[in-house]
Amino acid sequence: MAELLDNFLVRSVIAGLLMVSIAAPMGCLMVWQRLAFLSDTLGHAAVMGVGLGLVLQLNPMIGVLAVVLLIVISLSQVNSFNNAFSETTLAIISHTGLAAGLILLGALPSSSISLEAILFGDLLATTRADLGMILATTLLLLFLLFRHWRSFVAVSVSREIAQAEGIAVRKVQFLMYLMIALLVAVMMKVMGVLLIAAMLVIPTSGARLLSKTPEQMVLFSLAFGLASLATGIFTSFHLDWQTGPSIVLCATALLLITLLTFRHFRPGSH
Amino acid sequence: MSPELLIRAKNISYSRGDNRILDRVSFDLHRAQITTIIGPNGAGKSTLTCIVNGLIDQFSGEIERAPGLRIGYLPQRVYVNRLMPLNVERLMQLTRQVSEAEVESALAQTEVAYLKGRQVQSLSEGELKRVLLARTTLGNPDLIVLDEPTAGVDVTGEVKMYKLIGEFRDRLQCAVLLVSHDLHLVMSQTDQVLCLNRHLCCSGLPEAVSQHPEYQALFGQHTGESLAVYSHHHDHVHDVAGHQSDHNG
Numbered sequence: 084m085a086e087l088l089d090n091f092l093v094r095s096v097i098a099g100l101l102m103v104s105i106a107a108p109m110g111c112l113m114v115w116q117r118l119a120f121l122s123d124t125l126g127h128a129a130v131m132g133v134g135l136g137l138v139l140q141l142n143p144m145i146g147v148l149a150v151v152l153l154i155v156i157s158l159s160q161v162n163s164f165n166n167a168f169s170e171t172t173l174a175i176i177s178h179t180g181l182a183a184g185l186i187l188l189g190a191l192p193s194s195s196i197s198l199e200a201i202l203f204g205d206l207l208a209t210t211r212a213d214l215g216m217i218l219a220t221t222l223l224l225l226f227l228l229f230r231h232w233r234s235f236v237a238v239s240v241s242r243e244i245a246q247a248e249g250i251a252v253r254k255v256q257f258l259m260y261l262m263i264a265l266l267v268a269v270m271m272k273v274m275g276v277l278l279i280a281a282m283l284v285i286p287t288s289g290a291r292l293l294s295k296t297p298e299q300m301v302l303f304s305l306a307f308g309l310a311s312l313a314t315g316i317f318t319s320f321h322l323d324w325q326t327g328p329s330i331v332l333c334a335t336a337l338l339l340i341t342l343l344t345f346r347h348f349r350p351g352s353h
Numbered sequence: 354m355s356p357e358l359l360i361r362a363k364n365i366s367y368s369r370g371d372n373r374i375l376d377r378v379s380f381d382l383h384r385a386q387i388t389t390i391i392g393p394n395g396a397g398k399s400t401l402t403c404i405v406n407g408l409i410d411q412f413s414g415e416i417e418r419a420p421g422l423r424i425g426y427l428p429q430r431v432y433v434n435r436l437m438p439l440n441v442e443r444l445m446q447l448t449r450q451v452s453e454a455e456v457e458s459a460l461a462q463t464e465v466a467y468l469k470g471r472q473v474q475s476l477s478e479g480e481l482k483r484v485l486l487a488r489t490t491l492g493n494p495d496l497i498v499l500d501e502p503t504a505g506v507d508v509t510g511e512v513k514m515y516k517l518i519g520e521f522r523d524r525l526q527c528a529v530l531l532v533s534h535d536l537h538l539v540m541s542q543t544d545q546v547l548c549l550n551r552h553l554c555c556s557g558l559p560e561a562v563s564q565h566p567e568y569q570a571l572f573g574q575h576t577g578e579s580l581a582v583y584s585h586h587h588d589h590v591h592d593v594a595g596h597q598s599d600h601n602g
Contacts, residue, residue, distance in 0.1 A: 114436050114437075115434055115436060115437040116434075117434065117436075233447075233448065233450075236447070237447045237448050239434070239437060240431075240433055240437065240439060240444070240447055241428065241431050241433075241447075243403075243406075243408055243426065243428045243431075244426050244428060244431070244447060244448065245447075245448060246406065246407060246408050247406035247407065247408060247424050247426035247428075247498065248423075248424055248425065248426055248447075248448040248449075249423070249424070249448065250448060291436055291438060294438040295438050295440050295470075295472070296438055296439065296440055296442075296443045297437060297438060297439060297443065298443075299438065300437075300438050
């Protein structure tokens with residue numbers, strides 16, 4: 084096993100599998116609560132985090148975690164009980180973060196980091212340390228998901244019913260924002276900002292077409308994610324495309340195929 | 354012997370901005386009693402139920418809840434995101450683990466067992482209300498809170514639905530807090546009426562409230578007459594779908 088981890092391809096495949104398995108349930112929750120745009124916002128703002136981390140000569144991950152946490156905490160303070168985040172607020176944060184990030188990166192010596200690496204990461208350059216962080220984060224998030232799953236789903240369906248029937252809605256929601264922040268911060272070095280955001284949304288959209296219950300949608304998302312990962316890495320290897328973008332395009336291709344195949348199929352509507 | 358006190362609300366006031374929505378409202382909810390909140394649009398009826406439920410916590414006044422109080426809630430509106438697959442069976446298990454048999458028998462009470470496998474988004478408003486009403490009875494609630502349970506249900510189905518709510522109360526020995534516009538239909542099932550118009554105009558037994566001058570000023574005297582019509586001339590039954598049949602009793 085230890086020697087196996089010396090192989091860069093093995094490390095990157097394991098990292099990809101972990102990312103896909105946590106992106107399935109997290110992505111479903113985000114889509115149900117209309118938070119898909121939040122992952123995008125956090126991703127763009129994370130560029131600023133990377134810049135800050137490098138300028139302050141810290142680990143970029145710490146910069147990202149700080150910025151992303153700051154955003155979710157302040158958003159959850161202004162978020163009123165009944166409304167999702169306003170798209171406008173998210174867009175403002177998103178663009179501001181990206182702009183500030185580009186300025187910070189521009190101030191650094193040109194060799195230190197490329198924007199492309201931030202956007203798409205480098206799955207094939209996953210180190211043992213990266214893999215350890217990703218594994219620990221995935222296990223923590225999966226544990227929290229199992230523990231609070233019924234509450235997460237209930238809050239997604241109706242905050243009113245959930246709160247009245249004894250679920251601490253604000254706490255549950257805040258926990259979810261923290262989990263999203265952690266996911267983005269830890270995964271972004273290897274996966275990149277765009278790949279994370281894409282893997283939270285694209286496989287879930289395909290899974291929606293086939294599912295009758297929330298839990299089924301998570302399983303189908305997992306299947307879609309795994310298929311995208313496999314086909315993406317395969318294409319990347321054989322066509323010499325960048326790995327991250329290849330996975331995203333394969334996910335979209337799978338979504339389109341599903342859409343065309345199941346266009347007229349609406350599970351459980353009759 | 355007075356029934357167990359489940360909720361005591363004392364001098365509840367609530368404002369949104371400069372708008373005073375509730376002004377010093379006090380009442381008690383007892384086990385196995387049906388309490389109906391009536392009042393015109395904008396009277397603060399839904400706001401009051403939200404405070405009872407714990408949905409709104411920035412109010413002044415005091416709410417005492419019996420420890421471990423279990424609530425089943427039917428909100429006025431439920432909007433389920435179309436991006437979320439959710440069938441009726443899973444909706445029934447939303448906040449509590451319940452067996453399939455319990456789900457089926459709960460749905461059968463409101464005559465919607467056939468909807469079990471349907472997607473929630475494909476239900477009509479009336480169907481959804483019946484599913485949600487059935488849902489509130491799961492998990493042995495101490496209190497069920499129903500915010501306009503018959504909105505979207507046809508008039509003939511309403512009578513049956515209110516009768517059913519009375520049966521829930523008898524079987525589960527739970528308190529019921531009901532928001533309603535259908536004064537004449539509700540009255541015969543109710544133990545306590547709260548007539549609300551931002552402040553509590555009057556409260557008490559239905560007969561007493563319907564004679565109260567503030568009630569009559571709000572709703573007019575004719576409502577008392579239609580109450581009489583409904584309580585004395587009801588010699589046939591309707592099922593939820595509105596079919597009529599002869600009374601067997």
